Amino acid sequence: MSDLDVLENVHRLIAASTGAGKSYFVGWLVEKLYAEKKPFIILDTKTKNHIGLIGLKGVKLLKIKPGARYDWQKLLEYPYILCIPTLRTRTADLIEQYTALIDEIYNTGNERIIIVEEAHNYSKNAYVPSPVLELVAREGRGRRICLWFVSQRIQEFSKLLWSQCYVTYLFKMLIPQDVKYVEQFIPDFTEINRKLQKYDALEYQHLSGEYQVIPGSNVNRSTKHYG
Numbered sequence: 001m002s003d004l005d006v007l008e009n010v011h012r013l014i015a016a017s018t019g020a021g022k023s024y025f026v027g028w029l030v031e032k033l034y035a036e037k038k039p040f041i042i043l044d045t046k047t048k049n050h051i052g053l054i055g056l057k058g059v060k061l062l063k064i065k066p067g068a069r070y071d072w073q074k075l076l077e078y079p080y081i082l083c084i085p086t087l088r089t090r091t092a093d094l095i096e097q098y099t100a101l102i103d104e105i106y107n108t109g110n111e112r113i114i115i116v117e118e119a120h121n122y123s124k125n126a127y128v129p130s131p132v133l134e135l136v137a138r139e140g141r142g143r144r145i146c147l148w149f150v151s152q153r154i155q156e157f158s159k160l161l162w163s164q165c166y167v168t169y170l171f172k173m174l175i176p177q178d179v180k181y182v183e184q185f186i187p188d189f190t191e192i193n194r195k196l197q198k199y200d201a202l203e204y205q206h207l208s209g210e211y212q213v214i215p216g217s218n219v220n221r222s223t224k225h226y227g
């Protein structure tokens with residue numbers, strides 16, 4: 001089982017039911033990116049219970065207001081960015097703003113790891129992906145743009161986007177239908193899932209079928225997580 005470097009230029013999916021530890025884990029990975037000065041942007045969907053990381057020096061926090069216009073180019077001059085909605089921002093408005101921002105990152109070829117929280121919300125359903133996400137998933141790596149999708153609804157997340165992910169992180173799943181669904185993509189998942197403990201993360205590499213389990217006790221954030 002070989003280790004996968006967090007800096008490797010690949011798309012990733014992080015999936016599990018709500019409260020499983022996805023955002024805490026992603027925050028831990030982002031702390032590693034930050035330590036290596038790798039530019040990132042987090043498109044968070046939580047207002048108060050967001051991913052945190054604002055304790056890190058130089059992280060720009062942007063609150064997305066409904067109907068407001070932003071100068072994305074100016075924002076993207078910051079290497080480390082956390083976007084969160086305000087209490088009044090509806091999901092549809094937020095997705096629209098974030099989609100425009102992802103489009104801007106792609107068109108300007110801005111090197112970036114884009115963390116997309118609640119990624120299932122961008123696509124119509126599992127069979128019809130968001131056109132912008134599909135484009136970036138297919139072509140972004142050449143521009144050093146990587147997508148890290150986070151979703152608590154694995155069955156609603158786009159199959160095409162998942163097929164573009166080189167690595168998937170999963171936490172213990174308790175819903176039998178979800179386990180069965182994941183088996184289509186990870187053949188041994190039932191067996192692996194049985195052995196997972198709370199907060200353990202399975203790191204699965206799709207091309208090789210290699211995997212490792214990262215114990216929850218190894219996942220220690222240095223910054224505060226608000227979730």
Ligand SMILES: Nc1ncnc2c1ncn2[C@@H]1O[C@H](COP(=O)(O)OP(=O)(O)OP(=O)(O)O)[C@@H](O)[C@H]1O
Binds near residue numbers: 227
């Ligand atoms: N490895 C860990 N060790 C200890 N506590 C953890 C660990 N991972 C997560 N937690 C705690 O579990 C709670 C839920 O974690 P988190 O917010 O990451 O869940 P989530 O999967 O992102 O949920 P949601 O889908 O609702 O966003 C948090 O209070 C967090 O502090």
Ligand SMILES: [Mg+2]
Binds near residue numbers: 024
């Ligand atoms: Mg979360």
